[in-house]
Amino acid sequence: xxxxxxDPAEIEPRLYEGWESSGAFAADPASSAPPFTIMIxxxxxxxxxxMGHALTFTVQDVLIRWRRMQGRDALWQPGTDHAGIxxxxxxxxxxxxxxxxxxxxxxxxxxxxxxxxxxAESGGTITRQLRRLGAxxxxxxxxxxxxxxxxxxxxxxxxxxxxxGLIYRDRxxxxxxxxxxxxxxxxxxxxxxxxxxxxxxxxxxxGEPDRFITVATTRPETMLGDTAVAxxxxxxxxxxxxxxxxxxPLVGRRIPIVADEYSDPEKGTGAVKITxxxxxxxxxVGRRHDLPMPTILDREARVSLAEIEDALAMVDGVxxxxxxxxxxxxxxxxxxxxxxxxxEELGLLEKTDPHTxxxxxxxxxxxxxxxxxxxxxxxxxxxxxKPAIEAVETGRTQFVPKQWENTFFAWMRDIxxxxxxxxxxxxxxxxxxxxxxxxxxxAHSEDGARAQAREKYGRDEPLTQDEDVLDTWFSSGLxxxxxLGWPExxxxxxxxxxxxxxxxxxxxxxxxxxxxxxxxxxxxxxVPFHTIYIHGLVRDERGQKMSKSKGNIIDPLExxxxxxxxxxxxxxxxxxxxxxxxxxxxxxxxxHRSFVTKLWNAARFCEMNGIAPDASFxxxxxxxxxxxxxxxxxxxxxAEATAALxxxxxxxxxGACYRFTWNTFCDWFLEFAKPALAEGDTAAxxxxxxxASHVLGVLLRLLHPAIPFVTEELWDHFGYGAPCSLIRAxxxxxAPVTDAAAARVELDWVVRLIGAVxxxxxxxxxxxxxxxxxxxxxxxxxxLARAAxxxxxxxxxxxxxxxxxxxxxxxxxxxxxxxxEATVVLPLAGAIDVAAEHAxxxxxxxxxxxxxxxxxxxxxxxDFVRRAPEEVVAENRDRLATFQAEVARLEAAxxxxx
RNA sequence: GGGCGCGUAGCUCAGCGGGAGAGCACUGCCUUGACAUGGCAGGGGCCACAGGUUCAAUCCCUGUCGCGCCCACCA
Numbered sequence: 004x005x006x007x008x009x010d011p012a013e014i015e016p017r018l019y020e021g022w023e024s025s026g027a028f029a030a031d032p033a034s035s036a037p038p039f040t041i042m043i044x045x046x047x048x049x050x051x052x053x054m055g056h057a058l059t060f061t062v063q064d065v066l067i068r069w070r071r072m073q074g075r076d077a078l079w080q081p082g083t084d085h086a087g088i089x090x091x092x093x094x095x096x097x098x099x100x101x102x103x104x105x106x107x108x109x110x111x112x113x114x115x116x117x118x119x120x121x122x123a124e125s126g127g128t129i130t131r132q133l134r135r136l137g138a139x140x141x142x143x144x145x146x147x148x149x150x151x152x153x154x155x156x157x158x159x160x161x162x163x164x165x166x167x168g169l170i171y172r173d174r175x176x177x178x179x180x181x182x183x184x185x186x187x188x189x190x191x192x193x194x195x196x197x198x199x200x201x202x203x204x205x206x207x208x209x210g211e212p213d214r215f216i217t218v219a220t221t222r223p224e225t226m227l228g229d230t231a232v233a234x235x236x237x238x239x240x241x242x243x244x245x246x247x248x249x250x251x252p253l254v255g256r257r258i259p260i261v262a263d264e265y266s267d268p269e270k271g272t273g274a275v276k277i278t279x280x281x282x283x284x285x286x287x288v289g290r291r292h293d294l295p296m297p298t299i300l301d302r303e304a305r306v307s308l309a310e311i312e313d314a315l316a317m318v319d320g321v322x323x324x325x326x327x328x329x330x331x332x333x334x335x336x337x338x339x340x341x342x343x344x345x346x347e348e349l350g351l352l353e354k355t356d357p358h359t360x361x362x363x364x365x366x367x368x369x370x371x372x373x374x375x376x377x378x379x380x381x382x383x384x385x386x387x388x389k390p391a392i393e394a395v396e397t398g399r400t401q402f403v404p405k406q407w408e409n410t411f412f413a414w415m416r417d418i419x420x421x422x423x424x425x426x427x428x429x430x431x432x433x434x435x436x437x438x439x440x441x442x443x444x445x446a447h448s449e450d451g452a453r454a455q456a457r458e459k460y461g462r463d464e465p466l467t468q469d470e471d472v473l474d475t476w477f478s479s480g481l482x483x484x485x486x487l488g489w490p491e492x493x494x495x496x497x498x499x500x501x502x503x504x505x506x507x508x509x510x511x512x513x514x515x516x517x518x519x520x521x522x523x524x525x526x527x528x529x530v531p532f533h534t535i536y537i538h539g540l541v542r543d544e545r546g547q548k549m550s551k552s553k554g555n556i557i558d559p560l561e562x563x564x565x566x567x568x569x570x571x572x573x574x575x576x577x578x579x580x581x582x583x584x585x586x587x588x589x590x591x592x593x594x595h596r597s598f599v600t601k602l603w604n605a606a607r608f609c610e611m612n613g614i615a616p617d618a619s620f621x622x623x624x625x626x627x628x629x630x631x632x633x634x635x636x637x638x639x640x641x642a643e644a645t646a647a648l649x650x651x652x653x654x655x656x657x658g659a660c661y662r663f664t665w666n667t668f669c670d671w672f673l674e675f676a677k678p679a680l681a682e683g684d685t686a687a688x689x690x691x692x693x694x695a696s697h698v699l700g701v702l703l704r705l706l707h708p709a710i711p712f713v714t715e716e717l718w719d720h721f722g723y724g725a726p727c728s729l730i731r732a733x734x735x736x737x738a739p740v741t742d743a744a745a746a747r748v749e750l751d752w753v754v755r756l757i758g759a760v761x762x763x764x765x766x767x768x769x770x771x772x773x774x775x776x777x778x779x780x781x782x783x784x785x786x787l788a789r790a791a792x793x794x795x796x797x798x799x800x801x802x803x804x805x806x807x808x809x810x811x812x813x814x815x816x817x818x819x820x821x822x823x824e825a826t827v828v829l830p831l832a833g834a835i836d837v838a839a840e841h842a843x844x845x846x847x848x849x850x851x852x853x854x855x856x857x858x859x860x861x862x863x864x865x866d867f868v869r870r871a872p873e874e875v876v877a878e879n880r881d882r883l884a885t886f887q888a889e890v891a892r893l894e895a896a897x898x899x900x901x
Numbered sequence: 902g903g904g905c906g907c908g909u910a911g912c913u914c915a916g917c918g919g920g921a922g923a924g925c926a927c928u929g930c931c932u933u934g935a936c937a938u939g940g941c942a943g944g945g946g947c948c949a950c951a952g953g954u955u956c957a958a959u960c961c962c963u964g965u966c967g968c969g970c971c972c973a974c975c976a
Contacts, residue, residue, distance in 0.1 A: 008938090194973090201976075219976055271976045284974050360975090374974095406905070410971070413904070417972095509971085544913085546969085577924085578913080582906065584969090586913065594925060597938045608935030654915075658923075673935080758942095764930095765942035771931055802933090854920075861919085866956035875919055875957090882920070 005610055005720060009603040011567025015712045019134055021727040022715075028139045030078035032494045039075035040502035041067055042483050042532075043140065044515065045148060047086035048122055049093045052132035054541040054549060055508065057559035058585055061575045062538060062653060063506045064138045068708040069648050070503075071139070072734040078499050080486050081140035083129065085149040087430040087475040088183060088367045094118045094429075111428050118429050122147075132560060137568045137711050139730065146486045148478045149431065156485035157431045157478045158447050160526060165435075165445040169383045170423070172443065176286045177422055179375035181304035182368035185426035186379050188474065189419060190513050192372055194361040201358035202343060203272060205351045206232060206249040207321055209257060216241070216249055216260065217353050219271030221360050222281075223346070224339040226251065227311060227327065228299035229258055231277040233288055236262035238273050252351050253342065255322025256314040261292050280376045296376060304373050306330045306338045321349065335373075380424040380433060380471070384521070388415045391520035400520065400530045403651050404581045407509060407537045414513050423474045430472030438464050480518030483531035505532045508540060536651050538579060544588030562592050569710035570596035576709045577657035598661060599713050602706070605669050606717045609699055612680040613692065616700060616723045620693040622738045627687060628792075629679075630694040631746035633672045636663065637698050638737035644705050645734070660706050668698060671754060678795050696721075701735045752786075752823070753793045759820040759827055760801040766843055767818050767835050771802055775829050778809040778817075781892075782825035819844065819896040821889050826896060841900055848893040851886045858883045 022028060030038070041063050046056060063079065071077035094117060095106055106114040133140065146153060164170040177186040202223045205215035216232055229251050234241035245262045258277075265288050266275050279289025279296040289296050297310035308315075308331045316322040326345055330338045346352040363372045392415050394400045395408055402408045424433060436444045436452035442459060444452035444466065456464055478485070487496040501523070507516060516535060523531035542548055543555040550556070562571045566589075574595040578585045622634045640663035647655035672695070679691040700723050703714040707729055718729035740746070760777060769775060777797065779790060787808050790797065794806045814830035818840050821827070858879050861867050868876055 005935095007936095221976065265975090267975075273976095275976045282974080282976090284976090287974095358976095361973090363974095409905070413972070540970095546913095580915075583914080590925085591913080593938085597936095600938045601936065604936035604939085606935085611935065658915080662923085669936085670940085761941060762943085768930080771933080771941085799933095857920085861957075864956060867919095868956085870956045871919075879919080 005603070005607045005717075007607075009567075009600060009713060009716075011569060011599075011712060012564070014716050015135070015137070015563075015568055018712055018715050018727065019137060022139065022730055023134070023142065025727055027727060027730045028079070028141050029143070030141050030499070031076055032498050034076040036074055036076040038078060038498050039067070039070040040078045040080070040499045040532075041504055041506065042080045042486065042502050043082060044505075044507050044511070045082045045084040045146075045479060045482060046129045047089050048083040048126045048129075048147065049086060049090050050083075050129045052129055052136065052559055054557055054559050054587060056129075056133075057136060057571060058538060058541050058575050058579065059506055059508065060133060060136055060138050061572045062536070062579060064136070064572075064711075065576060065653060065656075065708040066504060066506070066648070068139055068711060068730065069734065071730070072704065072707065072732060074733065076498075078144075079138075079140045080144060080146070080499075081130065081133075081142055082146035082148070082482075082486060083126065084475065084479050085147065085430065087425060087427050087472060088185075090118060090122075091427055091429040092183075092367065094121050097121065106428065114428055135560060135563055135568060137572065139711075144486070148475070148482070148485075152488065153478060153481070153485045154431060155447075156481050156489055157473065158434045159490045160477075160481060160522065161434055161473070162445055162447055163526075164382060169386055170445075171381055171383070172378055173381050173420070174376065174378040176280070176283055176374040177377055177379055178363065178365075178372045179302075179377070180365035180368045180370065180372050181300075181302065182370045183365065183427075184302050186375075186377060186422055186424065187365055187367075187372065188422050188476075191366045192363045193366045195364050196359055197362045198357065198359050199362075201271065201356045202346075203353040203355070204252070204276075204346055205353055206252060206258075206276075207351075208244065209248040209250050209318065215351075216244055216274050217272045218274050218276040220276055221358060222278075222339070223342050224306070224335055225278040225281045225299070226276060226342065227254055227306065227308075227330075227338075228278045228280055228297050229254075229276045230256070230279060230289065230294040230297070231258050231292060232260045232274050233263040233266040233277050234260065234274050235264065235266040235268050238266070238268045240268075241274060250318045250321055251314075252321040252346060252349065253323050253327050254311060254314060255316040255318045255320070255324070256311070257318045259292070259294075261288075263288050263291065281374055283374055286374070286376075298376055300335060300373055300375070302375075304335045306333050306335065321351070379422050380435075380469075380473075382421040382423050382477075384418040384421040387521035387525055388418045388517070390524045391415060391517065394520065394524060394530045400532060401534055403534055403536045406582065407512065407535070410509065411512055411517065415517060418517075421474075423477050424469075424471040425474055426470070427472050430475065431478055433469040433471050433473060435469040436466040437469070438466060476514050476518050479515055480522040481526075483519055483523050484527050489526070500527055500531070501529050502532045504534045504536055506536045506538065509537050510540070512537070534651075537582075539582065539584035541585050541587055544586055544590070546584070546586050557587065557589070562589060565589070566592045566596040567599065567712070569599050569713050573598060573657060573710050576653040577661070579653040581652065598665070599710060601665055601669060602702075602710075603713060603717070605664070605673065606699065606721070608673060609695055610721070612695075614680075614696045614699065614721075616696055616721055617693045620697050622694075622697060622740060625690060625694060625740065627690055628746040628749045629672075629675055630690055631740050631743055632750040633668070633694060633698055634738070634740045635743035635746060636667050636672075637701050637735075638740065638743075639663075640667070641701065641705060641735045641737050648708070657709060660702075660709065664702055664706070668702065671750075672698070674800055675750075675753075675796055678799070703729060704732050704735050707732075749789060752789060753797065756790075756822055756827065757797060757801045759822050760797075760803065760829065763818045763820050763827075763829055763843075764802070767829075767831065767840065769829075769831065774798075774802055774804040775831060777801065777803045777806045778813075778828040778830065779807070780809040780813070780826040780828050782808060786823070786825055813899060817899075819899075821847070821892040821896070824888070826892050837900060841897065844893055844897050844900065848890055848897065851890045851893065855883060855886045855890065858886065 067077050067079040178192050180187050199221055201219050201221055203217050203219050205217050208214040232249050244260045247260050248257050249260055251258050277285045277288050279285045279294050280298045301307040315324045365372050438456050444455040446452040456466055483502055484500050487499055489496055519531045547555055570592050574592045625631050625634055643659035644656050676691050679688045682688040703718050707714040715729045719726045790806050797806050809828055816831050816835050818829045818831055818835050819826050
């Protein structure tokens with residue numbers, strides 16, 4: 004016997020173990036079934052499961068379980084990402100906490116060794132947690148972006164792109180994170196609004212005492228690196244100054260006043276200081292005017308004078324070399340305060356206005372980034388992006404929902420060179436070696452590089468490998484094929500690439516999706532997946548983004564512990580509509596847990612009534628209206644649920660299953676079935692029993708992708724198949740039902756009759772204990788026959804003493820309800836409140852009259868009758884007739900009651 | 902500055918050209934042998950606002966307001 008309550012804590016881990024150990028998650032490259040592939044977005048190896056993971060992995064698991072049940076050879080490829088910066092930070096923090104020396108003191112090799120050790124000890128957290136969620140990943144295929152095979156793929160890609168001229172070195176400004184001391188990509192920069200100041204600084208004009216050009220800046224400290232002042236060529240205020248020189252205060256550098264369209268007369272003073280090595284725009288201006296580009300901040304954003312030494316006191320007057328030298332080694336903000344104070348002292352600070360500005364911050368380190376002039380490795384993203392754009396334009400890869408295409412296009416069409424080198428230790432070391440003269444040798448291995456060097460130099464020369472590692476996204480961009488063994492030609496690669504669906508959040512469309520598209524097409528000659536399903540973000544119950552600082556983080560594992568994984572998964576499905584964020588709190592999960600409970604109890608009821616799987620049952624041979632009706636409704640539910648999954652409508656999938664299970668199967672079918680089930684051994688009882696069993700089996704299969712645990716437990720318990728076999732059971736398909744339409748009409752009438760009677764009773768405050776006769780007035784013989792057929796059921800569910808035609812006069816004190824052609828009369832033996840009954844009937848009548856008014860108006864409109872489609876007009880005529888008949892009967896009822 | 906999304910019942914949302922829906926919450930009744938994590942019944946909505954298209958608009962178009970997000974180098 005099933006326990007009275009469902010206990011997920013006991014059942015879930017046991018079933019997961021059963022599935023996993025029996026190989027139920029395994030793809031089969033030798034299979035003849037068509038493959039269905041989802042590549043997991045590899046979570047950071049440092050990660051632990053958060054609600055965002057729970058959402059994305061539930062969606063993926065629903066899809067993979069569904070397709071697996073449909074007979075596809077399903078591969079859900081597992082793995083984790085080495086996550087360069089994040090992991091390095093985690094281990095560095097750990098070293099600090101344990102009082103160890105920092106990584107620089109440790110040395111590169113020892114540090115990396117330590118990270119691997121950390122991974123071995125703690126890197127499995129997320130994969131354990133995925134199991135708790137029920138994720139049916141093909142675990143033996145688990146990969147790591149830094150394992151040998153994937154590292155080989157990375158080198159292969161790097162070398163190939165380099166040889167194709169699509170990877171190159173360049174010296175230009177990058178976003179430099181002074182905390183992490185590495186370059187980061189544009190995407191890793193987050194602008195934060197800061198309330199700062201706009202300082203107006205006077206730059207004296209050379210040789211013209213007491214004449215100044217005033218520049219406005221939000222970053223006065225960078226003036227140390229100024230090498231020009233730019234004004235707009237059309238700006239009349241400054242035209243006379245173009246070609247002259249200003250003297251950079253404090254430093255004493257002689258800097259030209261140049262005309263450049265970049266300068267905006269509307270902004271600031273119209274004259275802008277140009278610091279080519281510390282501002283992206285200024286860099287361009289510097290290039291156009293061939294300006295010096297001295298760097299004045301070091302790797303940690305401290306003032307560094309090395310590159311402006313020669314300019315110090317180039318011109319006398321406002322120079323103060325002593326002061327400037329005192330800034331050497333000072334933090335950028337310390338230097339800022341000192342410089343502002345000094346300028347004020349010198350009378351060169353014209354004014355200071357409050358000013359809000361966007362300050363770029365590194366998304367990992369969290370400190371303001373600095374543009375920094377360095378040599379880095381770049382990938383020519385523009386070339387790689389073109390075929391990826393085309394693939395989406397032509398629909399070879401489609402976004403769901405479609406609107407995300409716009410986001411993708413906007414970024415891809417204006418893509419910038421991708422800086423792929425990082426000044427970190429943890430990651431794929433760039434396979435480039437330098438000779439003594441600085442020549443670069445790019446090769447798969449040091450031996451390869453050495454061979455190249457030998458060829459060039461004619462002898463062995465010492466080579467040093469590039470110190471940098473690759474951007475993490477460089478390797479995760481290869482994920483759809485590197486995990487399948489590329490560059491080897493494996494059976495897996497041939498079979499599972501391209502994959503089917505990528506499921507992810509919009510926040511990594513640029514980071515990851517775009518890169519997989521670019522690299523997948525370039526190296527595999529085909530898109531990595533045909534569909535990109537983009538889901539929303541998980542927010543808290545009030546719609547706030549979850550964050551540590553707000554303290555509104557919800558832990559999915561806690562929810563699983565409390566309500567079970569099924570409850571969480573079903574909640575996620577029900578709330579995941581297209582293009583919507585998911586607002587989720589414990590109470591939502593609690594609500595949906597009751598669905599799991601309901602299913603459990605329905606199954607318990609079935610068990611108590613001897614319902615057991617019957618393989619010989621053939622739905623097409625069902626003979627009773629009741630069984631035909633529920634089988635027909637089951638078909639509808641199957642069709643709805645399947646269509647919803649095909650359309651990635653997880654909310655509709657959950658809704659269709661929910662409504663069918665609760666409102667149709669439990670509320671009506673099982674209630675209708677009770678007498679037959681109690682009956683024992685008649686043929687009818689046997690058919691009802693077999694049908695109930697069949698429908699329950701369909702339900703379990705239908706619900707399995709969303710709530711795999713409870714469904715598998717019930718499946719196994721009833722013996723629909725071998726233990727842990729539901730996961731591989733066939734997805735239901737609609738099966739023909741004889742005379743379904745007639746059964747629908749019949750049962751629909753019964754349902755409506757019971758509903759009408761219940762409604763009247765409730766409104767008339769008839770106690771449930773009172774058994775009231777149901778009398779049908781003006782009913783056709785057909786209706787009366789139907790009433791007789793369902794008499795037992797109606798009496799039980801409407802708490803009636805009898806159901807029959809009204810013979811003779813209507814008893815005094817009757818309540819009435821209109822049902823199709825008949826009027827349902829409930830003789831309440833004077834127990835009814837006449838005024839209340841009158842009011843109730845009048846309300847019903849007014850509702851109908853209101854509808855009549857609307858329809859009459861519509862039909863009275865000649866244009867409507869002429870121009871609307873015929874069936875719409877006909878439908879409205881039908882409705883009019885129906886409402887009119889209803890009003891007539893309600894009027895009669897009202898007359899009778901007085 | 903550009904772009905996207907959203908404003909429908911108290912809350913969370915579905916519907917998106919012809920009858921305003923669900924879940925939760927709320928109210929009343931019910932411990933009826935699956936389930937009180939339940940059953941039955943009920944109340945509750947100028948579908949943000951203003952124009953337009955249409956025989957017909959919650960739904961399509963335009964604009965306004967409000968909320969959220971993304972992108973952008975602005976001094």
